[in-house]
Amino acid sequence: MPPSPRMPAWVTAGVLTLCGLIVSLQQTLVIPLLPDMPEILGVSADDASWLVTATLLTGAVATPIVARMADMYGKRRMLLISLLVMTAGSLVAALGGSFGPLIVGRAMQGFGASLIPVGISIMRDQLPREKLAGAISLMSATFGIGAALGLPLSGLIHEAFGWTALFWSTAVVGAVLIVVIRLMLTESVPGSSGRFDVAGALILSIALVALLLILSKGAAWGWTSVAVAVLAGVAVVAFAVWVPLQLRTPEPMVNLRTAVKRPMLLTNVASFFVGFSMLMNSLITTQELQVPTETGYGMALPVVTAGLLMVPGGLMMLVFSPISGRMLNRLGGKPTLLIGSATIGLAYLGRVLAPDSVVTTVVGNTVISVGTAVAFAAMPTLVMATAHRSETASANGVNSLIRSLGTSSSSAVVAMLFASMAVVVDGTAYPSAAGMDVALWLGAATAAIAVLVGALIPVRGGEESGEEREHGTARKDGYHRLPSKSS
Known part of the structure; x- marks a missing residue:
């Protein structure tokens, strides 16, 4: 329409x-x-x-x-x-x-x-x-x-x-x-x-709340605390009940049969790791700009100044949006995802090897943001190419949720890493230089995983839905041809 x-x-x-x-x-x-x-x-x-x-x-x-x-x-x-x-x-x-x-x-x-x-x-x-x-x-x-x-x-x-x-x-x-x-x-x-799958929605909600409470509050409560153990048990039981329920429900909350198709599954896995590396970039950059110089890498900038130096990354994501659109039209979803993820990984490697300075930190943050924008642009394309038109919003919703789980996991992992590899300056603990290097290598590794997973996404049939193969309306870039007024 x-x-x-x-x-x-x-x-x-x-x-x-x-x-x-x-x-x-x-x-x-x-x-x-x-x-x-x-x-x-x-x-x-x-x-x-x-x-x-x-x-x-x-x-x-x-x-x-x-x-x-x-x-x-x-x-x-x-x-x-x-x-x-x-x-x-x-x-x-x-x-x-x-x-x-x-x-x-x-x-x-x-x-x-x-x-x-x-x-x-x-x-x-x-x-x-x-x-x-x-x-x-x-x-x-x-x-x-x-x-x-x-x-x-x-x-x-x-x-x-x-x-x-x-x-x-x-x-x-x-x-x-x-x-x-x-x-x-x-x-x-x-x-x-x-009918709306009320039972599936309730059980999924319980599982997600338990899982996200672990990721967001685990560091404060203690990863071996009773609360974390109980929540982990709740999440496991809830998912164990939810999965078979979805498979036998005529109108499931999430169509798992579509979700486990190779193109959809691999796209969502890649989305998790891109989301992970995206938030890690923000967490690392704010630390580098604000912590004291005595840490060996910090630049001791005021909070407002550090925040303003994050702006170029956001602006470049905006600038690269139309470029990402042209890449999708010319190359398709899979190559665009690979280019974006590879850009993130190479930028992380550059940040490891480059000398610490405000300029290199801001440039590295900006290049990672550009790679993130390109990779994020490809994800809805690949998702909609596999999902039936009647499940477009639902499939994109699951992909957005997976990305959010990636960012939440990144926050939890970085918190554990910085807490375990810290240096004390004037009575306050900060991430050590070695801890920061490990974080940067981890960012490069997660981007590399996104590239490897993205490379496994099928090309033939991976960017067209069953609905479109039936009617012959699929395009190379994975978008669905809309019917004309005459049809």
């Missing part, structure tokens, strides 16, 4: 991309506030960390559920519902004034994570074929753009207007997007019939 006559294709792409950008920004919204929140709210530092964890948990749970409901009940409808919940969460956080309402608001903001996969599926339905690659590249890049730009932007807003201004700003943007989408964007493709 062509785009609504009231909204040109470039406006559709722009509005949906802005949805993705605001989601990515709000996920890092409170990170600059964390050092001040214990004093502001009268809570411990561990309690304050729940401002990040709450959003992570609800985002992980909401993404596959909302994406599946989008395929069944309408993508525009679920886009609006997610935006409403996210915007309401911003208002709750801004008006609450205490720790409890702020946690509730942050949890509600997590629903916005589903906007990216649902937005990509709407693009597939509504945008002309020649504009689809560039739009998907930009939408995919918002996952990293927001992370790169969110930290310095949030810090500046916090210093200038106070912490509540962060939530008021996302509430205003969310409200504007709701109005624009409600008035101008039409439903693209009717939802599929069938």
Whole structure:
């Protein structure tokens, strides 16, 4: 179905991309506030960390559920519902004034994570074929753009207007997007019939919450603590129940038969490792720029300065989005994924070998960001090439979830690494120079794994869905040819 006559294709792409950008920004919204929140709210530092964890948990749970409901009940409808919940969460956080309402608001903001996969599926339905690659590249890049730009932007807003201004700003943007989408964007493709898999959604939610609590709080609780052991048991049991349930359910929460197909499975595995290396880049770079020079590698820059030096990476992801789109059109999804992942790995190697300086650190961070943008652009292409049209949002939702699991795992691994390889300067522990080198080598290794996994993705038949092979509408780059008006 062509785009609504009231909204040109470039406006559709722009509005949906802005949805993705605001989601990515709000996920890092409170990170600059964390050092001040214990004093502001009268809570411990561990309690304050729940401002990040709450959003992570609800985002992980909401993404596959909302994406599946989008395929069944309408993508525009679920886009609006997610935006409403996210915007309401911003208002709750801004008006609450205490720790409890702020946690509730942050949890509600997590629903916005589903906007990216649902937005990509709407693009597939509504945008002309020649504009689809560039739009998907930009939408995919918002996952990293927001992370790169969110930290310095949030810090500046916090210093200038106070912490509540962060939530008021996302509430205003969310409200504007709701109005624009409600008035101008039409439903693209009717939802599929069938019953929503409530049991599958509940069990998957339990498994994901247990797993993500381990990854996000394991370092604070202790990896050998009773809490971590219990949560690990819950996650294992929940997944053990969930998998056979999905296989025998007529309308499953996640179509595992599609998920285990070689193209889809390998794409999701590569996505995990690209997400892992992406967040590791941010964690390493902020440490290098801020820690004392006595560590042997640190540059002792102020927090605001370090945040601003992260901006070039985010801007280059934005600049490279149309280039990634052209790569997808000319080369296809698999080569684009390989080029992006290889760029990440080579940039990590360069950071290991290059002398420590502000310039080399910023350049290395920027090149890794470019590689991430290129790799992220390829993932929806490969996912949609395998998934049936009726499962587009759901398949992209699972891929987004896998990427999130990669970033969460990266955070946990880096925390363990830096804690085990630390040096004390003026009574404070910082990652040692050796620990930083190990982290950089680990970043290169995860990117290399993404390249190896991506190389195994089948070329023939790997970028066309069963639906399209049947009708002869597949293209070399993995996009689905939309029917003409006459058909």
